[in-house]
Amino acid sequence: xxxxxxxxxxxxxxxxxxxxxxxxxxxxxxxxxxxxxxxxxxxxxxxxxxxxxxxxxxxxxxxxxxxxxxxxxxxxxxxxxxxxxxxxxxxxxxxxxxxxxxxxxxxxxxxxxxxxxxxxxxxxxxxxxxxxxxxxxxxxxxxxxxxxxxxxxxxxxxxxxxxxxxxxxxxxxxxxxxxxxxxxxxxxxxxxxxxxxxxxxxxxxxxxxxxxxxxxxxxxxxxxxxxxxxxxxxxxxxxxxxxxxxxxxxxxxxxxxxxxxxxxxxxxxxxxxxxxxxxxxxxxxxxxxxxxxxxxxxxxxxxxxxxxxxxxxxxxxxxxxxxxxxxxxxxxxxxxxxxxxxxxxxxxxxxxxxxxxxxxxxxxxxxxxxxxxxxxxxxxxxxxxxxxxxxxxxxxxxxxxxxxxxxxxxxxxxxxx
Numbered sequence: 287x288x289x290x291x292x293x294x295x296x297x298x299x300x301x302x303x304x305x306x307x308x309x310x311x312x313x314x315x316x317x318x319x320x321x322x323x324x325x326x327x328x329x330x331x332x333x334x335x336x337x338x339x340x341x342x343x344x345x346x347x348x349x350x351x352x353x354x355x356x357x358x359x360x361x362x363x364x365x366x367x368x369x370x371x372x373x374x375x376x377x378x379x380x381x382x383x384x385x386x387x388x389x390x391x392x393x394x395x396x397x398x399x400x401x402x403x404x405x406x407x408x409x410x411x412x413x414x415x416x417x418x419x420x421x422x423x424x425x426x427x428x429x430x431x432x433x434x435x436x437x438x439x440x441x442x443x444x445x446x447x448x449x450x451x452x453x454x455x456x457x458x459x460x461x462x463x464x465x466x467x468x469x470x471x472x473x474x475x476x477x478x479x480x481x482x483x484x485x486x487x488x489x490x491x492x493x494x495x496x497x498x499x500x501x502x503x504x505x506x507x508x509x510x511x512x513x514x515x516x517x518x519x520x521x522x523x524x525x526x527x528x529x530x531x532x533x534x535x536x537x538x539x540x541x542x543x544x545x546x547x548x549x550x551x552x553x554x555x556x557x558x559x560x561x562x563x564x565x566x567x568x569x570x571x572x573x574x575x576x577x578x579x580x581x582x583x584x585x586x587x588x589x590x591x592x593x594x595x596x597x598x599x600x601x602x603x604x605x606x607x608x609x610x611x612x613x614x615x616x617x618x619x620x621x622x623x624x625x626x627x628x629x630x631x632x633x634x635x636x637x638x639x640x641x642x643x644x645x646x647x648x649x650x651x652x653x654x655x656x657x658x659x660x661x662x663x664x665x666x667x668x669x670x671x672x673x674x675x676x677x678x679x680x681x682x683x684x685x686x687x688x689x690x691x692x693x694x695x696x697x698x699x700x701x702x703x
Contacts, residue, residue: 290600291548292593296576302363309366312562313376316383321443322608323563325391326554327374328384330570332491333484333550334368337361337543344536356584357540360577367570374563381499382430382508386441388492389426392419393446395488397611397618399481402604408478408529411466412485413618414625414632415522417451420615422515424450424676425660428667429508431675439677445610448677450687451619454660456626456635456699457518458651460643463627464524471531471542477603479531483546484606486526493519507666510659525627537581537589538596544578545597553606612679620683624698636701648699655695664693 314323341361348354375384396419400412427438427448438448471479496516503509534542551571558564582593593600626635626644638644652658667674673690682688686697696703 288601289552290602291545291552291575291578292582292597292600294575296579297572299359299576302573302576304366304370309370311370311374311566314374314560314563316376316379320559321387321390321441321445322394323558323560324387325394325608326558326567327371327563328388328391328491329395329484329488330550330554330567331368331371333487333547334364334371335491335494336487337364337547338368339490340539340543344540347536350588353584353588356580360544360580363573363577367573370566371570374566380434381503382426382434383436383441385426385495385499386423386430386438388495389419389423390442390446391488392492393423393615394608394611395606396485397614398606398608399485400618401611401614402477403481404475405469405478407467408469408482410632411525411529412481413622414627415489415525416615416618417623417625418454418457418518418522420619421451421454421457422518422660424448425454425511425515425663427677428675429511429663432663432667432670433505433508437675437677442677444677447612447615447679448675449682450674450694451684452623452625452698453694453696454514454518455652455655455658455695456697457521458647459521459627460647461524462643463629464521464528465630466525466528467630468532469529471534475603476597476599479542480546480549480603482526482529483542484550486523486530487546489519489522489526493523507659507663511663514659534596535589537585537591541578541581541585541593541596544574544581545600547574548578549602550606552602556605557607616680616683623684623687626698635698638701652699658695661693661695668693 338361341357341364345354345357393416396412396416400409400416403409403412423446430436430438469478469482493516496512496519500509500512500516503512548571551567551574555564555567555571558567585591585593585596624634624636625632628638655661664674668691676690686694
């Protein structure tokens with residue numbers, strides 16, 4: 287049965303705000319909780335961060351204090367939601383263990399969105415970054431095994447393979463090549479608008495996490511690895527952010543933010559297997575429905591538009607359901623591992639001109655391959671253990687990535703390698 291949050295009654299305002307008892311939840315068990323429950327928690331943490339961040343930006347560009355008060359009213363609840371969800375993470379889960387869940391989310395979420403995406407340009411962006419996040423999972427998993435003796439395959443419940451894809455050294459591109467063509471949200475399919483909004487928030491959360499945690503990691507190799515992958519995640523945020531519709535006004539964007547949150551909480555509530563956390567998703571959904579009504583009323587009062595002019599059909603499209611995407615990921619690795627970006631589009635690295643900006647930037651940043659942290663981590667694991675750490679269900683789709691005693695630094699970066 288279709289669900290339209292605009293048709294749901296909002297909560298009374300006194301039910302929106304949490305007291306100290308309810309804002310600090312019981313944390314999940316890092317060893318027993320399903321991996322996809324952890325990914326949903328990270329996704330909604332990032333979604334709430336995006337909502338708060340956007341609200342502050344709108345607030346700083348708004349002259350009307352009555353509207354600013356409405357923004358702060360909603361934001362006060364959004365930031366409580368974010369803190370509640372963030373504290374579902376247990377105290378005994380390390381930064382690196384949480385990182386594995388971040389990368390599993392990036393991999394599985396991107397693959398799910400790509401397969402349902404009707405816009406070819408948006409789908410290409412999702413497929414492109416998918417391989418890079420997949421390779422990041424492999425790099426972090428090797429660091430986890432080497433420094434803590436923990437196998438990441440247990441943390442991901444075997445849902446997601448751990449094996450190299452496009453080598454991280456090849457992810458570093460000239461800034462001009464990270465910018466894509468914006469989507470027209472008024473003409474695109476509803477699922478496209480949701481996909482772009484969801485992946486932008488999710489990747490931004492990953493970027494922020496790595497940027498903030500980098501300096502707190504306990505080893506130099508780990509600090510350097512977080513530093514490097516945070517740089518790549520910034521590129522991903524630029525790519526996905528550039529897909530957003532640049533013609534929408536602040537009020538329209540606010541409405542879309544609240545609608546996306548309603549969609550995600552409803553999806554999480556329907557998808558969740560943990561009864562305790564399922565109740566949290568339901569609670570947050572009711573709160574977000576209230577936020578949506580407030581944003582719709584603000585759009586009408588200050589923007590002189592009805593919500594239907596921004597979201598013609600409020601019924602949710604296909605819900606977000608987490609399930610292993612191994613077959614699709616392997617197909618994308620096999621077909622696009624040598625791709626890089628060229629301005630708004632993608633191209634096989636072997637087809638680039640020798641004077642391409644990609645090669646110029648590679649020479650600037652990666653002139654000494656031994657200094658590249660993502661590959662230093664794999665070399666260190668090989669030196670200590672005799673081979674890299676993997677959790678494969680079949681051999682790697684790319685023959686040149688199957689060797690476990692030598693890390694490939696040429697594929698997707700050097701022509702004809």
